[in-house]
Amino acid sequence: MASHPEANTPEGEIPKAQTKVIWKTFWILLGLTALEFLIAFTVAAGALKKWTFILMTLVKAFYIVGEFMHLKHEVKTLIWSIVLPFVFLVWLILALVTLEAGYIFDVKFF
Amino acid sequence: MATTAAHAPAQGNTWSGGKSPMKASYGKLMMWFFLLSDAFTFSGLLVAYGLIRSAWPAFAGAADEFVFSLNHWPVPEEVFKSFPGMEALGIEKAPLVFVGIMTFILIMSSVTMVLAVEAGHRMDQKDTQRWMLWTIIGGLTFLGCQAWEWSHFIHGEHGAGATSAHMNPDGTIAFFGANLTLNQYGPPAFADLFFFITGFHGFHVFSGVLLNFIIFYNVVVGTYQRRGHYEMVEKVGLYWHFVDLVWVFVFTFFYLI
Numbered sequence: 001m002a003s004h005p006e007a008n009t010p011e012g013e014i015p016k017a018q019t020k021v022i023w024k025t026f027w028i029l030l031g032l033t034a035l036e037f038l039i040a041f042t043v044a045a046g047a048l049k050k051w052t053f054i055l056m057t058l059v060k061a062f063y064i065v066g067e068f069m070h071l072k073h074e075v076k077t078l079i080w081s082i083v084l085p086f087v088f089l090v091w092l093i094l095a096l097v098t099l100e101a102g103y104i105f106d107v108k109f110f
Numbered sequence: 111m112a113t114t115a116a117h118a119p120a121q122g123n124t125w126s127g128g129k130s131p132m133k134a135s136y137g138k139l140m141m142w143f144f145l146l147s148d149a150f151t152f153s154g155l156l157v158a159y160g161l162i163r164s165a166w167p168a169f170a171g172a173a174d175e176f177v178f179s180l181n182h183w184p185v186p187e188e189v190f191k192s193f194p195g196m197e198a199l200g201i202e203k204a205p206l207v208f209v210g211i212m213t214f215i216l217i218m219s220s221v222t223m224v225l226a227v228e229a230g231h232r233m234d235q236k237d238t239q240r241w242m243l244w245t246i247i248g249g250l251t252f253l254g255c256q257a258w259e260w261s262h263f264i265h266g267e268h269g270a271g272a273t274s275a276h277m278n279p280d281g282t283i284a285f286f287g288a289n290l291t292l293n294q295y296g297p298p299a300f301a302d303l304f305f306f307i308t309g310f311h312g313f314h315v316f317s318g319v320l321l322n323f324i325i326f327y328n329v330v331v332g333t334y335q336r337r338g339h340y341e342m343v344e345k346v347g348l349y350w351h352f353v354d355l356v357w358v359f360v361f362t363f364f365y366l367i
Contacts, residue, residue: 014234019225026221033213040187040206040366045168050367057362061355068224068351078132082142089153096157101164108165 025067032060141345145352148314152356155310156363159303166297177273184296186365192262197269209365212255213357216315219248220354223322227347230340235329238343242326245350249319256312263287263304266294307364311356318353321346 036056043049066072071079124131132139166183169176176188187205196204222244229237266274266287274294276285285292288301295301325346334340 015232017225017228017232017234017237019228022221022224022228026217029217030214033210033217036362036366037206037210053362053366057358060358064220064351064355064358068220068354069348075131075133078134078139078142081132082146085146086149089150093153093157093160097160097164101161104161104165105167109167 021067025063028063029060032056135341137341137345138348141348145348148352149356152310152359155303155307156359159307159363162299162303166299178275178295180275180297182296184300186367189263189295190259190365192267194258206365208255208259209361212252212259213361215248215252215255216354216357219245219252220351222248223347223350227340227344230334230343233335233340235332235335238334238340239326239329242322242329242343246319246322246326249315249322249350253312253315253319256308256315260305260308263301264289304364307360311353311360314353314356318346318350321349 036053039049039052043052071082134142163183167181169179169182169185173185176185178184178188190209191203191205191207193204193208193211222241226238226241226245229241264287266272266285268286272283272286274283274285275296276283276292276294278284283294286294288294288304290302290305291298293301325342328334328342329340334342
């Protein structure tokens with residue numbers, strides 16, 4: 001297959017593993033998760049804490065999708081065909097969770 | 111005219127045929143679009159969670175005075191504070207420790223998966239085999255942890271100082287644990303969402319382990335070595351990373367916030 005130049009390596013000659021980026025990504029993910037735990041037990045509940053968690057989750061998602069799923073290194077067309085639909089979805093999620101849920105809360109309790 | 115144009119070599123325009131504009135094979139592309147649609151499904155569940163949760167009042171008092179009640183949404187770290195063998199070790203509560211371990215296991219299995227993909231690129235059958243097996247073991251460990259978590263959630267908190275959203279008039283606890291209609295920890299919707307969201311994710315992990323096993327088998331018998339490439343490992347890898355990705359979100363929205 002044209003897209004697999006690595007596949008042409010003759011048998012018996014296995015190149016050395018290139019795992020530097022993989023382990024770097026792992027340490028970033030682990031560090032962020034550890035930091036989330038720290039925040040969970042030290043910072044008081046509130047909007048700041050909530051949005052810090054959401055931001056950290058998005059950073060983790062960036063590393064998983066970008067490095068582990070290799071999307072960062074794909075063609076721009078492919079990147080946008082995956083990311084753009086999701087951006088619109090996030091917009092809908094924010095609208096539903098912040099505006100609509102607030103409305104339901106008001107109707108139920110006030 | 112149209113038929114001759116289709117056979118002519120494409121020049122200049124990326125989309126006029128004869129080229130692969132996304133530089134990805136059909137199978138990989140379809141896996142990406144399947145994952146996008148799957149992300150929509152999970153978003154639906156998380157939207158439902160966010161909406162229902164925001165439509166309930168949060169617990170207003172001090173953290174150490176928290177009680178389970180039908181009048182407010184439970185604080186997750188008060189619900190998920192146990193791990194196996196805790197009583198034997200004499201530990202009273204370990205909030206979010208078990209779910210933290212589960213998160214670590216899943217991230218770790220994602221790493222072994224990407225190492226398998228990397229080994230596949232190098233046509234290294236032995237390494238691919240080894241990392242695929244570790245990924246399967248990670249997946250099964252996660253499923254085992256989830257089984258314990260569910261069982262504990264269903265049977266409830268019996269220990270000293272346990273509270274429940276369902277109390278008898280004399281002050282004793284009327285209901286322990288949770289099912290789809292009754293819930294010790296608070297509004298029944300909390301338990302329903304727990305079962306549906308972690309259940310749907312667990313089902314994905316389960317099917318992921320099955321897929322991983324099929325690919326592992328093919329690696330072992332040398333199918334991909336004969337084929338000349340390990341792209342199937344990449345495809346199943348995409349699915350497995352997605353499962354990890356969803357857990358990152360479930361962890362944040364269900365357990366942290």
